[in-house]
Every structure is written in structure tokens, then in C-alpha cells.
Amino acid sequence: MAIIERPAVGTPVLPESPVAPTPVGTYGVLRRPVTTTGWKRWVFTVDHKKLGIMYGVTAMFFFIVGGIEALLIRLQLAAPDGKVLNADLYNQMFTMHATTMVFLFVMPMAAAFANYFLPLQIGARDVAFPRINAFGFWCLLFGGIFLNAAWFLGGAADGGWFMYAPNSGPIFSPSHGVDFWALGLQMTGIASLSGAVNLIVTVLNMRAPGMTMLKMPIFTWMILVVQFLLVFAMPVITVALFLLMFQRNFGATFFDVAAGADPLLWQHLFWIFGHPEVYILILPSFGIISEVLPVFSRKPLFGYPFVVFSGAAIGFVGWGVWAHHMFASGLGPVSVAVFSVATMAIAVPTGVKIINWTLTMWGGKLVFSTAMKFAIGLIVLFTAGGLSGVTHSVAPSDTQQTDTYYVVAHFHYVLFGGAIFGLFSGFYYWWPKVFGKLLNERLGSWNFWLMTIGMNLTFGPMHILGLQGQPRRMYVWTEARAGEGFFNFAFWNLVASVGSLILAVGVLLFLVNVWITWRRPERAPLDPWNARSLEWMTSNPPKEHNFDAIPAVAHLDEFFHRKYEEDPATHTMRQVATAEQVLADLEARADAHIHMPSPSYWPIVVALALPVIATGLIYSHLVALVGGIVLLFGVYGWSLEPSTAPDSDMDPPTNGAVPAVHHG
């Protein structure tokens, strides 16, 4: 039983209950997992921190996969008449590179941070639905594996990440790649959707006493906005993917132009999802650097409510700009004008954020840690990408840029320079919190500079290539058409390819850094950065139950206000307590009785049914039926299992002998 019994200081220890618990038997078919050692500790866990780490490891793995795909693309384009990939393989490579980076790296990595830190930041002991949380992770993992399984089963998806119809139909994409893609994304979609419902309820319902919405850490706020975007955006792509699947596997006519279908249907459905999606990718990173910048500037975040509400504004306006991806499709002047203006408008709340971050640093005592460097890198590079984005909002200009490398340059500046730099900032900032060790700052500095130089060399020249007319997704270019002088293709393609190698070395240094840190024995201090928010008000790494006592919150930046007080004479902040003292104070009032959710077999069983069903839909409906039965079995087992088990429900029963903490 996942109950933590610890004697509260000053009160007598409760005597063991003399009555042995009556066995009630198990509710489901499988008994509860109790052996919480080795791999079972992880596979059957419902702990948000473990799941956060599992999300992180999975995302990092797919980051490397997507990175290798990117390197192959750049290798192919480094010189004229590239021979590394043929046209077919090249199509698969860019499709899977984008799909992997968007759905299997940035989204799950943001989910890793959200899972791990959101409950800690709001002073909760877990999320609202711990088993759904575990289920979401397994859906993501199985979906990711399923998506990539296509590589070995006749070729991966090759229609580009937005998979326009009718190019995605069986005539132009005859392999099963698109089927794997559509079904794999359904699985990761279920992961996102269940995660979103879970995190929304967690934030709205499980905040520590006193933490009003406007006292929530800014990262939690941005994650909340993202979850709302997910809740409303995922079902739209779900519909689109279903239509595509019905078309390919069951003879529906949705994208059959001969039957009178409208090719814009897919584009609208995809981008109604796809544009909120880009904010889903970037807002978590905005949240991360909004935590990092104040800490390393030794100042509170400038204009906290403005950062909150501009984030929410981005979330709202993000729904009204999707057709700017379709300016070249002949929408008509009114639509184009409306979406053009809306797109310009969304630059305003984004600009508000950039100004707030800059003013947070203004006059601060800046500490240039690696986390801070990545945060500043985000501001600069995202602004560059944002400005080229504004040029896209001007429809006549966009019509020239559509499907050129200029677009590729733009979205890599905002997604690599923005989203990924934010995530790296988060790695360096929160590593000691998660693993109790500090990443090496010297290597971190190399990591940052190589990535910055590499990314600018890779994506900077793409502006030039695009404006010179190099089309996106072109698998080869020839010497004869490379042009001459400063703007010739040959030189800038080579620069971009060299840049991508530098970038890869930068990322490799991060992995080396992780390895070295792993091997070193030194523990990080309790509060290495002099941080401000609640997640630092616990040990490194946090205990199973996060907080010994749920802290009552009186301020935004509660932890900071427990360490520092304003001197009424000089109006300066002076330290009144160390982090250790704050923590000791909390421990002194520790709760005597803490219920934690018990581990469960069901999330992974239910999630495992999905790839079976998906495989069956592609190859044999009989297999899908088997998957359906597993699903039904799992859902019943799940719904009959209480989230916190009595002792007698354990296998073997623990008979009331309650050890300190004994679940995974």
C-alpha cells in the first residue's frame, strides 16, 4: 500500500492497528504490482516524476533519430547531384525528420518538463489522474515505435509532415508508410489528449492552499495554456487522420478529386490543428525561460501578469491564423486579408513577452550560467525567426516564399532557436533538481556556443537559398542551375551542411556532459541557483511524495519570499533564511499520513492494445479484433481497480506491515 507513515514531530507515534485487514480480493484480473524493484519500478509506475524522466529519455532518443535524419538530408544537399539518398528515400527522410522532431521530440520533451515540474510547482503530491498519466506515456512510446516501424516494413511515410491530399493517397504513396504515419499519430494524439485533460485538472484543482491563479509559477501558466490548445487542437487532427485512414483502407472518397472532393479540406483540417500546434511547441519553452531569466537576473519577472495574459492571448489568437499556411492555395482576397492581419496581430503578444524578458534582465545582476545563455539565445534567435515570420504574414511576399527554403529557415529559427533552446535551458536549470547533480558548466558553455554557431550556419543561409528560389523538399540540385557570385546555391548549401555538423557536435557535447555528470559523485547543493519557485522547496531529487508538508502559499515566487524579506529602512531585500532552513521548517510540520497512488498494470496493458489494433487495421482485421479484446479487458480491469489499493489487495498481501515507502 502506497501509504507513507512517518511520525510527525511532537506527536506520539500511532500504534499499529491491532486488527489485520480483511482481504477483499482483487477487483480486476491482474493483482497489483508490488515488487517495485528493477524494471518493474519503472514499467508499472504512476509517479509523475518517474514518468517525467521516462518522457525525457524517450524524447531524447527520438531527438537523436530525428537529428540523424536531418544530417542525412544535409549530407545529400551538401554538393551538387547528391548520391547519399535517392528521391524516394529523401522524401521519407524529410517527412520523418519533421514528424519525429515535432511529435516525438519537442512535444514529449515539453510533456517531460510538465509532468515532472508542474505538480512540484503548484505544491501537489501527484497529478489528478496518475494512471492516465502513465497511459499517456505508453501511448506516446508505442506510437513513436509504430511510426518508425514503417522504415522496416516497406518504407516510411513520404508525403511531407503535413501530408497534403491527394499526394497522401495510395496512387502517390503506395507503401504502407502513410498508414503507419496516420495510425501512429493517432496514438501520440491520444497521449497528448489524455495528458492535457490530466494536467488541466491538476492545475485547476490541486494547487497548494493560497496559490491563486496569479500566484502560479509562469511555467505552470504556459503549460496550462498549451494543454488547452492540445485539448481543442488534437481532435481536429484526429478527424483528419480518420478521414485519411478511411480513404486509404476502406474506400472512402474524401480526397478523391475525381468524385468532386475539395483538396482544401485536408489543408484546413490539418492547419486548424497545425497552427495551434506551433504554439504548443513554443509556449513550454517560453515558460521555461520565464523561470530561468529572473533567477539568473536576480530580479522578479518583469510584468508577470503581462507575460501570463500575452501567453493566453497567443493561445486565443493562435486559432485564427491557420490559413496563413495556405496563402498560395487561392483562398480569395477576403480570407487572405483577414488571415494576414490576424497573423500580424499575433506578433503583438509575442513582442510583449520579448520586451518583458529583456526588461527582466535590464539592471539585473546577470549570472551567465549555461541555462541563462540558452535563455538569452532563445530571445535573440526566436526574435530573428519571428521577424521572418512577420514577412510571411504579408501575403504577397509569402506567395513568393511558399515552399522555398526561406520557410525552412523561418521555422527552424523559431523551433530550433526557440523551442529547442528553451528545452536546453531547462535541462541545465533543472538537472540538479531531477538528478541531484549539476551539469558541467564548462562543457555546457561549449555546448551552447557550438549549437548557436551551428544553428546559425545551418539555418541562416537557408534565407538566402530560399529567396534565390531553392525549393523546399528538392532532393537534388545541379551545378548548372546553382548560379554564380555571392548568392550561388553551391556555397550556401555547403555552409548549411557544415553548420549542421557543428550543430550535431554541440548536441553530442550535451550527451557527453550528461554522461560525465552521471559518473561523477558530487552532489548538487540544495538550492544551486538561488531559485524562486516552489519546486525548489524540496530535496534534490524530490522525495517520493514531493513535500513533507504541503506549503501554504502567500506570494508569487513563494520560495524566494521565504528566503528573503524587504528591509523597511533601505527597501532592499535581505536574506532571512537559507534554503536548508526553509526546508527544515517544512519538515518540522510534516504530514503524518500521506496517501500516494499505487502502481498499476493497467495503463501499459491498455496502451499495448493500441499498436495491436493499428497493425491489424493495416494487415489483418483479425489482429485488430485481438487488440480490441485486449483493450476491453484492460479498460475493465482499470475501471474496477481503485487508484489506491488496500493492503490486502497486494500480491503477496502486505498484511498491514507498512514499510516507509515501498512503491515505485
Add this chain to the structure above:
Amino acid sequence: MAEAALHGAAHGAAHPHTSTGLSNVKLGMWVFLGSECLLFGGLISTYMLYRGRVSQGPTPAQVFDIPFTSVSSFVLLMSSLTMVLAVSAAKLGDDRRTNLWLTVTALLGATFVGGQVYEFTAFYNEGLGFGTSLFSSSFYTLTGFHGVHVTVGIIMLMSLVGIFRRSRVPGSKSETVEMVGLYWHFVDIVWIVIFTLIYLIPV
């Protein structure tokens, strides 16, 4: 679903209630239903775009039997009433009536799904296959998704009856009934929209 119920119930007065006052399960259900709105939104948009596009096969006016579908729609709407009675009985702790009304709701739902199966068969026999035209693909997809939702609802209702009989419900019983009720009403409301758009508005 049981998680939050336990969170509220098992922890009792020792812990403060949730920040919003709503239980986790209820709040989660509302968020999920919000998401479902967009799912049906996408399907309805697809149908509205394609309802007049009949390149071959019968047109909507040729196949629709509006009196028949009106009756089955009425049956579905009545099931919302019996669902309310089930929720109310569960709140009062009246197990016998809860089971009775849950069963009646499931039967009414099954009648509706039966009507839909009959309708699909009739349409198919009149030459309206899944891939016949854009109208047929989008019609079957939209109403099919709704039918699957009703079917899932029926399974949940019957499972509740079975679970209650063996008194094996984790968490609060009345809240579990209420959650299934929320889902059921949502599916009914969506049908009002679908019925109006598909059957009542001429192409």
C-alpha cells in the same frame, strides 16, 4: 475515473477540497467533452462541405426517411430523461431505481442504435455504399462516429448495472453514474445538431 473520487472521498476532511470545488473526475469529464466538441465539429464541417456532392448513387433526398429517423431521435432524447432519473436515484442512494433507470436508458439507446443499423442497411441496399460519393462517405462517417459514441455509452451503462449488482464500484457510486450521465447527455445534444443539419435542412 475512480482516482479523483478517491482523492475526495478517501482523504475526507483531513485534506482540503479541490481548488475549484469540483471533483477532479467531473472537471476532467468537462474538459474531455470540450475536446469531443471539436471532434464532432471537424466531422460536421466535413459533412456540411460534402453533403451536396453526389457524383453517383442516390442523393440525400432519395434515401432519407425523415419520419423514421425522427422517431428514433425522439427515443434517444427520451433516454436523456431516464438518465436524469438514474442520476437522481443514485444521489438518493436508491439502488433499485438506479439500476432500473440505467437499464431503461441503455435499452432506449440500443433502440436508437438498432434504428441506425436498420437505416444504414436500407441505404446500402438502395445503392449508397461507403465509397459511393462524397455525400455517402461523409454521412456514414459522421453518423457512424455518433453511433459508436452511443454504443460506448450503452456499454458503460450496462457495465454500471453489472458492477453495482456485485457492489464492486471503486469510489463514489453516485458520482460515477453522474459522469456516465454527462457523457450520455453530451452524445444526445450532439445528435440534436447532427439531426438538424443532416435531415432537417434541405440540401
